[in-house]
Amino acid sequence: MALKLTDLKTEVHNDWCPGCGDFGIEASLKMALTEMPVDINKVALFSGIGCSSKLVHFTNAFGIHTLHGRVLGYAQGAKLANPDLEVIAVGGDGDGLGIGVGHFVHAGRRNIDMAYIIHDNGVYGLTKGQASPTLQLGMQTKSLPEPNINSNINPIMLALASGFTFIARSYAYNTRHLKEMIKKAVAHKGFALIDALQPCPTYNDINTKEWYGGEDRIDPATKRPMPRTYDLESTGYNGRITADMSEDDVDKNLLQVIEKSREWGDKIPIGVFYQNETVPIYEERIRERSPNYLTEPPAKQQLAKNDGKSVVNLANLSKGLLFESLVLAQ
Amino acid sequence: MKWTAVSVHVPIVPRTNDVAAQSATTRLREAKTMSRAIVKVNDLSWMTGGPQGSGVDSSANIFAGACVLGGLWTFGLREYYSSIKGPHSYFEVRVNSDKIRSHVNNVDVLATFDAETLIRHADEVAPGGGILYDPTFSNIEIDKVDTIETPVVLRIKARLAKQGLPGTVTGILDESRKRGINLFPINYNDIIVKTAAQIGEHQLSKLSRIVNVLSVSASFAILGFDETYLNQSIERAFASKKKVVDMNEIGAKLAYEVARSQLKQPFPFQLHPIQNQPRLLLMGVESIALGKLVGGCRVQTYYPITPAADESEFLESHGNFDISGGNNASQKGSILVTQTEDEIAAITMATGAALTGARAATSTSGPGFSLMVEGLGWAGMNEVPLVITHYQRGGPATGQPTRHEQGDLKFILSAAHGEFPRIVLCSGDMEESFYDAIRIFNYAERFQMPSIHLIDKGLANNSMTIPPPNADLVPIQRGKLIEADHQGNGEAEPYRRFAFTQDGVSPRAVLGMPGYRFWNTGDEHDEMGHIEEDPDNRVKMMTKRMTKLETAAREIPEDEKFNFFRSSKKQADVTIVSWGSTKGPILDAMKLLEKDGIGVEFLQIRLVSPFPTGKVKQKLAGAKLVIGIEQNYSGQMAAVIAEKTMIDVKNKIVKFNGRPMSQDEIYQSVKQVISNPAQNRRVVLTHGA
Ligand SMILES: Cc1ncc(C[n+]2csc(CCOP(=O)(O)OP(=O)(O)O)c2C)c(N)n1
Ligand code: SF4
Numbered sequence A: 001m002a003l004k005l006t007d008l009k010t011e012v013h014n015d016w017c018p019g020c021g022d023f024g025i026e027a028s029l030k031m032a033l034t035e036m037p038v039d040i041n042k043v044a045l046f047s048g049i050g051c052s053s054k055l056v057h058f059t060n061a062f063g064i065h066t067l068h069g070r071v072l073g074y075a076q077g078a079k080l081a082n083p084d085l086e087v088i089a090v091g092g093d094g095d096g097l098g099i100g101v102g103h104f105v106h107a108g109r110r111n112i113d114m115a116y117i118i119h120d121n122g123v124y125g126l127t128k129g130q131a132s133p134t135l136q137l138g139m140q141t142k143s144l145p146e147p148n149i150n151s152n153i154n155p156i157m158l159a160l161a162s163g164f165t166f167i168a169r170s171y172a173y174n175t176r177h178l179k180e181m182i183k184k185a186v187a188h189k190g191f192a193l194i195d196a197l198q199p200c201p202t203y204n205d206i207n208t209k210e211w212y213g214g215e216d217r218i219d220p221a222t223k224r225p226m227p228r229t230y231d232l233e234s235t236g237y238n239g240r241i242t243a244d245m246s247e248d249d250v251d252k253n254l255l256q257v258i259e260k261s262r263e264w265g266d267k268i269p270i271g272v273f274y275q276n277e278t279v280p281i282y283e284e285r286i287r288e289r290s291p292n293y294l295t296e297p298p299a300k301q302q303l304a305k306n307d308g309k310s311v312v313n314l315a316n317l318s319k320g321l322l323f324e325s326l327v328l329a330q
Numbered sequence B: 001m002k003w004t005a006v007s008v009h010v011p012i013v014p015r016t017n018d019v020a021a022q023s024a025t026t027r028l029r030e031a032k033t034m035s036r037a038i039v040k041v042n043d044l045s046w047m048t049g050g051p052q053g054s055g056v057d058s059s060a061n062i063f064a065g066a067c068v069l070g071g072l073w074t075f076g077l078r079e080y081y082s083s084i085k086g087p088h089s090y091f092e093v094r095v096n097s098d099k100i101r102s103h104v105n106n107v108d109v110l111a112t113f114d115a116e117t118l119i120r121h122a123d124e125v126a127p128g129g130g131i132l133y134d135p136t137f138s139n140i141e142i143d144k145v146d147t148i149e150t151p152v153v154l155r156i157k158a159r160l161a162k163q164g165l166p167g168t169v170t171g172i173l174d175e176s177r178k179r180g181i182n183l184f185p186i187n188y189n190d191i192i193v194k195t196a197a198q199i200g201e202h203q204l205s206k207l208s209r210i211v212n213v214l215s216v217s218a219s220f221a222i223l224g225f226d227e228t229y230l231n232q233s234i235e236r237a238f239a240s241k242k243k244v245v246d247m248n249e250i251g252a253k254l255a256y257e258v259a260r261s262q263l264k265q266p267f268p269f270q271l272h273p274i275q276n277q278p279r280l281l282l283m284g285v286e287s288i289a290l291g292k293l294v295g296g297c298r299v300q301t302y303y304p305i306t307p308a309a310d311e312s313e314f315l316e317s318h319g320n321f322d323i324s325g326g327n328n329a330s331q332k333g334s335i336l337v338t339q340t341e342d343e344i345a346a347i348t349m350a351t352g353a354a355l356t357g358a359r360a361a362t363s364t365s366g367p368g369f370s371l372m373v374e375g376l377g378w379a380g381m382n383e384v385p386l387v388i389t390h391y392q393r394g395g396p397a398t399g400q401p402t403r404h405e406q407g408d409l410k411f412i413l414s415a416a417h418g419e420f421p422r423i424v425l426c427s428g429d430m431e432e433s434f435y436d437a438i439r440i441f442n443y444a445e446r447f448q449m450p451s452i453h454l455i456d457k458g459l460a461n462n463s464m465t466i467p468p469p470n471a472d473l474v475p476i477q478r479g480k481l482i483e484a485d486h487q488g489n490g491e492a493e494p495y496r497r498f499a500f501t502q503d504g505v506s507p508r509a510v511l512g513m514p515g516y517r518f519w520n521t522g523d524e525h526d527e528m529g530h531i532e533e534d535p536d537n538r539v540k541m542m543t544k545r546m547t548k549l550e551t552a553a554r555e556i557p558e559d560e561k562f563n564f565f566r567s568s569k570k571q572a573d574v575t576i577v578s579w580g581s582t583k584g585p586i587l588d589a590m591k592l593l594e595k596d597g598i599g600v601e602f603l604q605i606r607l608v609s610p611f612p613t614g615k616v617k618q619k620l621a622g623a624k625l626v627i628g629i630e631q632n633y634s635g636q637m638a639a640v641i642a643e644k645t646m647i648d649v650k651n652k653i654v655k656f657n658g659r660p661m662s663q664d665e666i667y668q669s670v671k672q673v674i675s676n677p678a679q680n681r682r683v684v685l686t687h688g689a
């Protein structure tokens, strides 16, 4: 039976502020889920702590709302124990790039087959608007007593340096685009990041819906706003690395990612910056060690016989520690 | 599971075609005829030492392995610095014809191959004992050995000066001779040169590593223990490396002859092989790893830390194992061992894994556990059956990274903000920790709470000979886990992960189970797992969670909560209360105390949360004299006892110098307390190098 959007609704009251970009991300995710060939019983959503992380309670799928900055730990642990799960992690920019940035980097090194959506709103929404790691130096959003004293993290570049094999950006209110990005991220074999630009109307009065939409920039010809985001693909950009590429071509491609990731302000690229399926996923690396891993992952191994006795052959297991008395015979 | 029994009926007789074996019997006969001169048979404390990384561990393991092959029982004390190469480490192996569980203060045979070990430990050798040493080191001056700390140098030099002896290795040797210690010079270099010639190796440096095996072999020569056991032990240790086996065996034979030729009369300590069942020789980290695998642990996460990491490494190197009777056609099981970026990732990944129904654990030590604390609370809030194996070492901060302490008890009991139930189980020795490693997963799943297996460095790193454990004694119990093939919950009502129940434990579904959708959150939540701040719900949820602790207290059998030992004397003169690896030396000391006519009871507390309040009260309330023995400054278990039972443990024996308690220390200090309890409220033990 095809999954409908209404199937994904829960009874939980949604307490996001009116006009919050999180609504767009929630809607895009739900649309993507209904359009993807996934079994909703196998979908496990994980989130950290922040406004954005409440998303899992509003979605009728297994939903694990964890600790601030630790969503990737929980999500990766679940995926590794049961690789049949379709694991999707979501969280704030403070969550993933501030307190949790160590896990972000190391998730790239592992390249587990799952997707991760960062709600990038430039602020710490839930703690009332402090600067998040993606807010640029010198910016002073509404509730900052002083302009931001730190430079920003560039999530695209950091992801590239960390070994992520799918790196995309989208915009919360471009739900059609974001939905497609989510579908691609989930379909990607490896660790996939979506940097979802998300207006926070309550605390970020700089990167607003109007700003992204270019309402301050009216095209003199059409008399219409010129949106700041533009689709990478429409420019002929292709961030895909393939097995048959030469080292040189790979290098060129990587430089192109860096170049595009630096665009901001009046021209903000959205779309797939980088995709590389030539890197083996972590699950495959485990299978090389334990050939049964994918068919008999940790979550599916039978531990005991019917009488409760362990299935493990302890005698064989402890052979290296067992000393039989040596008998000197004639 | 079956253990192949060895043919123990064959009498131990020499192989006639083996000259060495023949001479061994001759010696045995000699030894018997001169039995008046022989003080001890199969009751030995042997020590080796050397720079870290020089093979001290492997020589001690080869020594112990040979003893176990000869049917004897061993206990090994392993002491090392927090560094990789250079500083001094030592290993004491105690050997006996009966099971032993601790080390002693005195050394009977000190087998050295460097000057430092001789300088540091010569004074621990008891009169009548022996020292093996390299005579080419005689002129070394003590203050030139730069890995010995200045205070130690000064202490030793002052000791020698008082006796009019020079501050050199010769001074140490003279002192030892005066004290009635037998000295055995072994010119290791000579032996290495001869070995090299025999195997046709021109590069002597390639053979330098055999020096520790040479000292082991020389030890066995003076102890009258047949070389065959050593050769077998060498072959086990270097199984895959034929050349290494050869050079060690050839060298060992030469060293054996050199040492033997110096024996003018039988050495007062002898080792005789005895017939015995097959047994395991292992460290605590290994017994716990075995228990984990048998107990169904299939995910282990860790961030490297001493002394916990050895356990994860054992698991990883035994990552694929044989199973029988499982659902898997290839009859192979596997554990996923993941090294994480930090301990926060370790605990959160293990928790995520546990949500899928896999039995999952993480292992750590003090600094790592400190980082895990927030994750512990989340697991408590979400009733996740997460297992943490915590190896205590000297704290606070990095403290004494490689040294023993039981200083984390109160921290483990209260770590994380807020209130939530947890299981805390402390094991006392290698055997117990094997079974407890299985039980802790059963508790975690039955009572759905984070469960901590509390171990200490002494248990982790010391080695012991134990009978092969019987895994069937602790069947796997998964509590209210919903069967995987249960399709849908079949009710009109949706599944509620945190449904209120009488015993506080709710039926547990896992991620991916059709029909059992659930939510988790670190926030207070309703039965579905959604955030809920309603005060009435809060009271009900808190009560539900905390009720599980009462359920655990009710359902866990008494013999898993504590051990109670008593000597045969009816009236107990003293009741010892303790926990963790002090169990071994206490049990061994009890035998000595009993010989002195002192009646001893020993309450070993294993389950600290939930605490067996009623029983502890009962055991301690009527006691004539209670002594709390533990390895920390303040007496943390005594404090817990006071909190739970209002009983004040007035007499304490504590130790916090980083070295585990010995049998002798406990024997002596208990007698000291008994002699005058009021004058000996707190005895601080200090033995150990
Ligand atoms: C360890 C810890 N420190 C601090 C907090 C407080 N806290 C809650 S949400 C949050 C920031 C959220 O910002 P972000 O991750 O960007 O999410 P957003 O609310 O913007 O969606 C902080 C600091 C916490 N929950 N845990
Ligand atoms: S504070 Fe900002 S991010 Fe949070 S719900 Fe309100 S608008 Fe959204």
Ligand SMILES: [Mg+2]
Pocket (backbone or CB within 6 Å): A050, A092, A093, A094, A119, A120, A121, A122, A123, A124, A125, A132
């Ligand atoms: Mg944010």
